[in-house]
Amino acid sequence: MDCFNLKPAAIYAAGFNYKGGSSMKILLGKPVADKITQELITEVNKLKEKCxxxxxxxxxxxxxxxxxxxxxxxxxxxxxxxxxxxxxxxxxxxxxxxxxxxxxxxxxxxxxxxxxxxxxxxxxxxxxxxxxxxNPNKDVDCLNTINLGKLLEGDKSGFAPCTPTAVMEILKYYEIPVESKNVVVIGRSTVVGKPISILLLNKNATVTICHSKTEDLESITREADILIAAVGKAKMINKSFIKEDAIVIDVGINVDEDGNLCGDVDFEDCKDKAAMITPVPRGVGSVTTSILAKHVVNAAKIQ
Structure with missing residues (x-):
């Protein structure tokens, strides 16, 4: 069932023991995005009062x-x-x-x-x-090397990339712990792969980064408590890549052979094996736009 408003903190606190199948949860981005949006509306109204x-x-x-x-x-x-x-x-x-x-x-x-x-x-x-x-103060998606450097140092005065930040917001909203968890990130781009790895390290996760030169990829990803797919290949990740009851976060935005948007994860193939999984669309992407908006509002305050 879709977890529109379910946050089973008691289950997560003990680890990832939530069973798949009929009890599997789809981690929708909408409730996460809506929460951020409501907070931003208040902030924007205050800014508009100041012209x-x-x-x-x-x-x-x-x-x-x-x-x-x-x-x-x-x-x-x-x-x-x-x-x-x-x-x-x-x-x-x-x-x-x-x-x-x-x-x-x-x-x-x-x-x-x-x-x-x-x-x-x-x-x-x-x-x-x-x-x-x-200008670093206008760089709301962390393209400038100054903001990349701040991200590496854990300096929160800069802007982290929107998509990795959205992933962290989803994990936070659904009360999925990352500390001491084995997290595997597939992809090493400066847009998603590297930044999300840094953000996870800052939360005390144990992070493995995989890429096109990684040997025996499936054996590594099957050890992940949390698997984050950011490789940019439509439906590349099937159930053979994930262990039972893993958390699967799909960052990919691709177009399949039928012209439909899809992720890096084969959702239908993985959904019964994963404990929790984000869909594409309706997953990370919807939160990413809210993070983008948050960064724009913060940029306006700075300037």
């Missing part, structure tokens, strides 16, 4: 479906809170210099509090050349 309206600019190159899906969700969430959203869309064949000039103009716009660059960018645009263009 401050938080503004986010989304920078998109091309029209990839996963980017478009995230953009739609971000706009809907932000506007429901009272955050103004502007989208700057560039053709996927835009020249790198032209893109950099456009990003600089956005960064210098004093009306913009937060900037989100949808990634990954096309291969002809070097992220190393653009990541430090964005």
């Amino acid at each position: 401050v309206t938080p503004k986010l600019t989304i920078v998109r190159v091309g029209n990839k479906e996963d980017d478009m899906a995230y953009q739609r969700g971000a706009i809907k969430r932000c506007e429901s809170i009272g955050i103004q959203v502007d989208v700057k869309a560039f053709d996927d064949d835009i020249d790198e210099i032209e893109f950099i000039d456009g990003l600089k103009n956005i960064n210098e716009d004093k009306s913009v509090n937060g900037i989100l660059v949808l990634r990954p960018l096309p291969k002809h645009i070097d992220e190393d050349k653009i990541k430090n263009i964005i």
Whole structure:
């Protein structure tokens, strides 16, 4: 059954002994996102009383479906809170210099509090050349190396990436302990894999990072109390990758052969073996947009 408002803390406190099958719980993002949203509405109203309206600019190159899906969700969430959203869309064949000039103009716009660059960018645009263009105080998804450094040091004055933070919020909301738990992260990108590993380490989890060069991947993932899939391959993770009653967090946003959004985890194959699992859509993604909104509001306060 879906766990819209169930938080079995007593079960989690003793460890992950919750059985799968008919008792398996789907960790929906909506109640987590709604809680954050309600808190933000109050904060935005207070800012507006001071004649401050938080503004986010989304920078998109091309029209990839996963980017478009995230953009739609971000706009809907932000506007429901009272955050103004502007989208700057560039053709996927835009020249790198032209893109950099456009990003600089956005960064210098004093009306913009937060900037989100949808990634990954096309291969002809070097992220190393653009990541430090964005003012750290406007860098709401941790592209700038200053914010990455703060994340590594545990300095909470910076902005951590939205998706890894959303994962932590889901674990927190459903009262799933991570301290001393064996957590396996599949994926080592600076967008999800590495940051979520740092955030988990800061909560005293024992973290293993797996990637494309990892040998015998399944034997490692089957040892995980919590498995976080962030590899970017549709339905790559099936039940052979998880142990009985594991917690499975699916960060992937992909499009399957039928044109439908899906995650890195084969949900139907894994749902009866996992104790708890996030779906795609309706899982991590819906919380990510709330974290994005929270960062924009905090950026407005800083500026």
